[in-house]
Amino acid sequence: MDLSKIVGIFEREFAIAYLVPTLIFAVELHLIGLAFGQALIPFASGAFNEIIAASSFIVTVVVFSVVLMTFSPLIMRALQGYVWQDYLESLALTRRFEDDYNFRFRAAVEFQAKVDEARRLGQEVPPFPDGHADRLDGAITSYPDKTEFFLPFRIGNYLRAAEVYPRVVYGLDAIGSWQRLQTLISEELRGSISAARSQLFFAANVLVLTMIALAITIWLMMTTSQFSFPVLLGLGVVLYAARSLVFISGGAYGQVFAAAYDLHRTDLADKLGLEIPRNAEAERRMWTEVNRVFLYRSPHAWDRLTRFRKKD
Helix, strand or coil: CCHHHHCCCCCHHHHHHHHHHHHHHHHHHHHHHHHHCCCCCHHHCCCCCHHHHHHHHHHHHHHHHHHHHHHHHHHHHHHHCCCCHHHHHHCCHHHHHHHHHHHHCHHHHHHHHHHHHHHHHCCCCCCCCCCHHHHHHHHHHHCCCCHHHCCCCHHHHHHHHHHCHHHHHHCCCHHHHHHHHHCCCCHHHHHHHHHHHHHHHHHHHHHHHHHHHHHHHHHHHHHHCCCCHHHHHHHHHHHHHHHHHHHHHHHHHHHHHHHHHHHHHHHHHHHCCECCCCCHHHHHHHHHHHHHHHHHCCHHHHHHHHHHECCC
């Protein structure tokens, strides 16, 4: 977590991803309080001097935004299903996605593999079935390439589908390489990545904070014996919009994430003192050894990279 954002507190990424969701949450709490006659936002209740109330509210919002920024990585991991993953998998949550993949997409993926093999061998390509392109697109945008990488929640599978791109295409695993690659990205692409990440974290934070607001609403209904359909409807609309935006912004982030590897993996190889082979299969072998260096700090893998080193 880059706490330097606290210094530039109204820096664009901080404002979009953390400050705005906090303000939305404050509005939700205020409206819930009005509906149930509760002062959930005491600074807006009239019990404070206006200047003190405004100052206290601003400080509270900023501090809460900083706390939200600190915990956002954990929030994202929870939404993806990494938190309590073993327990969630014991509930067969991952199995339902495996069944969905097998039913809707597996045939399209296997057919595309046959097409690629026919093209590789110079053979005639079999005719494409109706809807093949849409089903193939659904497979590669909704799920990672192997069922063992599936996660318990749909959002996690959607984001992991983007993360496996460099490994599937080039053989370069994102887990070990992304932090290194980020230092080499151009300013233009860095701005696009920052914008996509801001939108993704905005949607995720609004989703989680609105879920908290919904839980507070349900608790108030149980303790006050009151019911507010407008509040439930409003929170439901926000939840639906935030969840939809998570998938939309996740797709946008996946595109710029893939673009970073398309455009800058050669820069990474150059900084490592390596030269990318002209042969695609040889390049995959090279990146496989690099993965072993990054992930397992293997000196033997580094030795095997000798044949890929740049010539003096």
